[in-house]
Structures are given as structure tokens and as C-alpha cells.
Amino acid sequence: MADATPAPRLLVVGPSWVGDMVMAQSLFITLKQRHPGARLGVLAPGWSLPILERMPEVDEAIALDVGHGEFGWRTRRDVARSLKGRFERAIVLPRSWKSALVPFLARIPERVGFTGEQRVILLTERRRLDKARLDQTVKRFVSLGLDAGEAEGEFAIPAPQLRTDPANQQRLRECLALESDRPVIGMMPGAEYGPAKQWPLTHFRELAETLGRHGYRVWVLGGPKDAEDGEVIAGGLDHVVNLCGRTQLADAVDLLAACEQVVTNDSGLMHVAAAVGTRIQAIYGSSSPAYTPPLTANAAIHDLALDCSPCFQRVCPLGHTHCLHHILPDHLLRAIETRD
Numbered sequence: 001m002a003d004a005t006p007a008p009r010l011l012v013v014g015p016s017w018v019g020d021m022v023m024a025q026s027l028f029i030t031l032k033q034r035h036p037g038a039r040l041g042v043l044a045p046g047w048s049l050p051i052l053e054r055m056p057e058v059d060e061a062i063a064l065d066v067g068h069g070e071f072g073w074r075t076r077r078d079v080a081r082s083l084k085g086r087f088e089r090a091i092v093l094p095r096s097w098k099s100a101l102v103p104f105l106a107r108i109p110e111r112v113g114f115t116g117e118q119r120v121i122l123l124t125e126r127r128r129l130d131k132a133r134l135d136q137t138v139k140r141f142v143s144l145g146l147d148a149g150e151a152e153g154e155f156a157i158p159a160p161q162l163r164t165d166p167a168n169q170q171r172l173r174e175c176l177a178l179e180s181d182r183p184v185i186g187m188m189p190g191a192e193y194g195p196a197k198q199w200p201l202t203h204f205r206e207l208a209e210t211l212g213r214h215g216y217r218v219w220v221l222g223g224p225k226d227a228e229d230g231e232v233i234a235g236g237l238d239h240v241v242n243l244c245g246r247t248q249l250a251d252a253v254d255l256l257a258a259c260e261q262v263v264t265n266d267s268g269l270m271h272v273a274a275a276v277g278t279r280i281q282a283i284y285g286s287s288s289p290a291y292t293p294p295l296t297a298n299a300a301i302h303d304l305a306l307d308c309s310p311c312f313q314r315v316c317p318l319g320h321t322h323c324l325h326h327i328l329p330d331h332l333l334r335a336i337e338t339r340d
Contacts, residue, residue: 007039008035008039009041009087009088009089010039010087010088010089010090010091011043011083011103011108012027012028012040012041012043012091013043013044013090013091013092013093013102013103014052014093015044015094016045017192018051018249018271019270019272020268021048022051022160022271022275023138023160023271023292023295024042024093024141025055025057025161025275026141026142026157026158026159026160026295027091027093027144027145028055029057029160030142030145030146031145034146040060041060041086041087042058042060043079043102044061044062044064045064045065046064048061048249049061049063050248050250051250053250054164054253055160055162055163056163062082064076076098077105079102079106080103080104080105080106081105083102083108084106084107087103087106087108088108088109088110089108089109089110090103090106090108090110090111090112091113091145092111092112092113092123093113095113095114095129097119099113100119100122100123104121104123111123112125112126113126113144114126114140114144116129125148127143133152135291136292136293137291138157138295142158159274159275159295160271160295161275161276162253162276164253164254165250169255169258172251172255173258176241176243179217181217182215182239183215183217183260184216184219184258184260185216185219185259185260185261185263185336186218186219186221186255186262186263186273187208187218187219187220187263188222188263188265189204189220189222189226189229189230189265190225190244190265191265191267194286194314195314195315195316196285196286196313197265197266197267197285197287199265199285200325201229201233203328203329204220204232204233207263207333208233210329210333211239211333211336212237212238212239214337216239217240217241219240219241219243220241220242220244221247221269222243222244222245222269224244224245226244226245227244230242230245243255252269252272253272253276256269256272256278257276257277259278261279261280261281261336262278262279262280263283263336264282264283265282265283265285266283266284266287266289266292270282270294271294273294274295274298274299277298278298279298280294280296280298280299281299281300281302281332282302283303283332284309284310284323285323285324286310286311286313286314287312288310289303291310302327302332302335303323304322304326304327308323309323
């Protein structure tokens, strides 16, 4: 009797943003469903490893620490050498020339990705990106895990689901003196892409003040860059804690899982919250909920759909950001309390 076909060894070259990395889990789930027993490695920036560790589909996370805008030839070459002979197929999610270089140098036999930036030699299978059909980032990711013919039709998009660590959650409550006597609303005021995606801090502050009167506690979450914004929201309010810059990325996973709901810009942490099952109140300005929605049914979208939006600009080209300013705190309060 012939031996069964061995499970494939697959490498995914991951994206460079928190939200995109969470959405990439939909691809990882798809690959494991289609190839039971497959070994899946993900090549990604070092900062993303704590997120990848929360994805049961990922067998190995491989750090590629190259600075933004840096070519990093030596680093890419050294990582490629460490991967030689270990994988049979590579799926390259970013469309840049540099992102396809490591699988090429590692001599992985099959290398698939979308056409872009003159990658003719670097990829063995180049697919045309039909932006009208693949109208969401997550659809583009998942399609690369399917055979080309299958990717032309309708296909399932499994929702990301990150593991949480109850023990770490309890440790954080104790270390950060987070009280649990009231339901918690998380607030994420940051948006790495730019201010045209950020709900005004004055609105966050007003909503935080009102939530306290309505019996909630508020945790403001984000990175070190968001610390000052977090203090604008939390300063002088006993029921609000500014956690920006005080936690690691894996900690944010566990803290978001402890929140009853979150109020958030279209950001990486929005996708993290969706992937741990927390109720999402997602505010969209320059970006589009049609393109990067939270991948959960447990979400409400707040989007005015003005004639000038979505513009996909980092800074409002008209200088007023009406698409965000005109979404008022009272509107969010009603949504939180009615779950609309």
C-alpha cells in the first residue's frame, strides 16, 4: 500500500500592520482546513510574534526584523539561509518586491502572490489582483490560499479567533490595579495610519465622562505613541485608566477580552478586539467599513458616508474631518446602552 501524501510545509510572508496580521489568521485557518496536518510557518516583523503566538494555526513564527523603509539585505539573506529546504510553498501577502525576496533566496519551490513591483522572477505563480471582486483585505489574503480557479469564485472567510490567557489577564488586573466592580468599556483612540482615521479626543473624553455617570469603568488602550492622547481622555477621572504604553501587545489581547464593549477607530486593536469576541463600536472616517470591517457579527459600524468619504487619506484633504467630528458622543452612548 502506497504511503499517504505527506502534509505540506507552508510559509506565509505576513503583513506589517497589527490589523492586517489579525486578518491574516483567516488565511491560516483556511490553510489548516484544506491541508490537515500541514506545518505552517509565518515570516513576519518581530513585533507581531506575540499576536502569532495567540493563533493555534501557526506552528512557527519567524521574525524578520527590518526597519520601515530599510532594505536590510543582510538580514533577509540570513533569514533565507535558515529557511532553505524547510518549506515547499510560500504565500506572499504584501505586494512589494522586498517581501518576495526571502522565499526566493530560500529557494522555496512554489511561491505565490499578487502581481506587483516587477516580481516576475521572484514568484513562480503571479495572480492578477481584481480589486472589484476581492474588495476586502481579508478576501485578498484568503484567496492566495486557494487554487487559482477556486479563488475566482465565492469562498468562505473564517473569522479570526485569538486565544486568551486568563492567568495573564488576572495578573494584569492586579499589577495595574484594575478594579472589576463595574462593567468595562475599552477605548482605543489611536490609528497608526493618520489623524483622518481618529475620532476627536474631545469626543472620547466627553463619552468617558458620561460612561462613568452611567456605571461603567473605562480602560484606554494603545501604544506608547498614544500615551498623551490617553491622558487627555483619562486625566482627572477616577473611573478611567490610561493604559497606553503600559502593556505589551499580548496583554492588550487579554485586556480587550475583559471589556464588555470597546469604542474604537479603524485600527489594529479594533481587529484584536473583534478576534477575542468583544462587542465593537467601530468609528470610520477616511477609511471604509466595506474594505476593512471588523470580522465579527458582534459589531456596530458608525460611519456618516459623507460625499467626501472614504478618501483613504492620512490627513483630511478638506481640513475639517467632518466625517468624524459629526459622529457625536451621545450617539455612541446610545449604541453602547442599546447594543444597536
